[in-house]
Amino acid sequence: QTEVSSALHSAAMVPQSDSFPGSQQDGDVTVQLENNDLWQSFARCINEMIVTRSGRRMFPIYSVSVKGLNPSAMYSVYLDFEVVGQQRWKFVNRKWVSGGRADPPIQSRYKHPDSPHYGSHWMAKPIQFGKVKLTNKNNSEQQVVLNSLHNYEPCLHIVPEPGHSQGCRAAKASFPQTQFIAVTAYQNEAITELKISHNPFAKSFKDNAGRCKDEAVQRS
Amino acid sequence: QTEVSSALHSAAMVPQSDSFPGSQQDGDVTVQLENNDLWQSFARCINEMIVTRSGRRMFPIYSVSVKGLNPSAMYSVYLDFEVVGQQRWKFVNRKWVSGGRADPPIQSRYKHPDSPHYGSHWMAKPIQFGKVKLTNKNNSEQQVVLNSLHNYEPCLHIVPEPGHSQGCRAAKASFPQTQFIAVTAYQNEAITELKISHNPFAKSFKDNAGRCKDEAVQRS
DNA sequence: ATCTTTCCCACCTAGGTGTGAACC
């Protein structure tokens, strides 16, 4: 069991390309992962992402900077999530261990809301996926459906727009350090602490030493 | 003076096209103003829009539905603001009267954030300009600069994207009932009341009869 | 029993209102 867990861990740390693990090249197109250090610190603990019925944002935010596109061609940019391995996972004794065969994968792809847009637009500033939401129910909306307790790796697709980008090739990039296990509740306390310490929306769970949160609750 | 004021008023009420005042046609392209009734109720009092240094949203929100575009062609959609008449205005004795010659106009055009996009996208649902901000300082950003105390009419432009929409014509539409006077503070109490009663962000100024807002303020 | 999911909640971030006093 420990063996399986460390296999998961090492998979999250091995760079997929020859160069810097935060950078990838596909043809002339270069894709670099933003906030690589933050992703690495989550990956070291094996990252988890909450999925809910109504959809939950990712944290850290998936964000990349892109070079080498045709500035005047049109592209749409997508993020999908590929299952890593054919197994599901359990958290027992503070360790992730195999939990049996994986459920059949669900096809779910998120189109970046700026799509479609010129290559120049996509290269002008980092492409942020701050609004993408992960869910475990098929809301048939603009949300990504994942199987809980499965390990995923986000995958970026840059696709020339049909009829508006003749001769341009599609590009694809993914970064092992962005892998995570989909969960309905955090399993690893270290991940919870990392989320709280870096996500501004979780500020109320910070600084437990300085303030007693229950002081305000007078009744009950 | 009353004569000038009523000229302003009637200008705001006369439909610019032959058909329904909330609808316009330019070539094959048809543009219809959403929430026409709301705009009319503001126009009856002579509408005002706040401008601030940091930028202020419009209320009502400028929103149109569009038909007749080429679904597979690319367009960008713009909103600009044309000065109506060559004069500025003053609010004296609860009436808008001429305040002399207009200041030189400022070129300022807002590109809808969905731009560029397919004709099919623009026709799929009403095009909302909910994020556009009006300012009286040149922030050199994505904000519209207006001269205070001048009368404006918003003007919609649908522009085929160069190199991605061969043979498509640009279209233009404007609606007199969306005219307004730019102000740094509301002049007409009737406008203030209309804003408060329809804009959810001004809810705290509603229901003065039911609640005393100052009750909570114990000090000073 | 155990593990997983769901729901409500207090507590935040982020930012859009007009007010009223101060400023120019």
Place this chain on the structure above:
DNA sequence: ATGGTTCACACCTAGGTGGGAAAG
């Protein structure tokens, strides 16, 4: 004085956090 502008402010809308109890 007068009229226009600016600013801090209380009070909202809108929605993103993990916690913890309850349910499955």
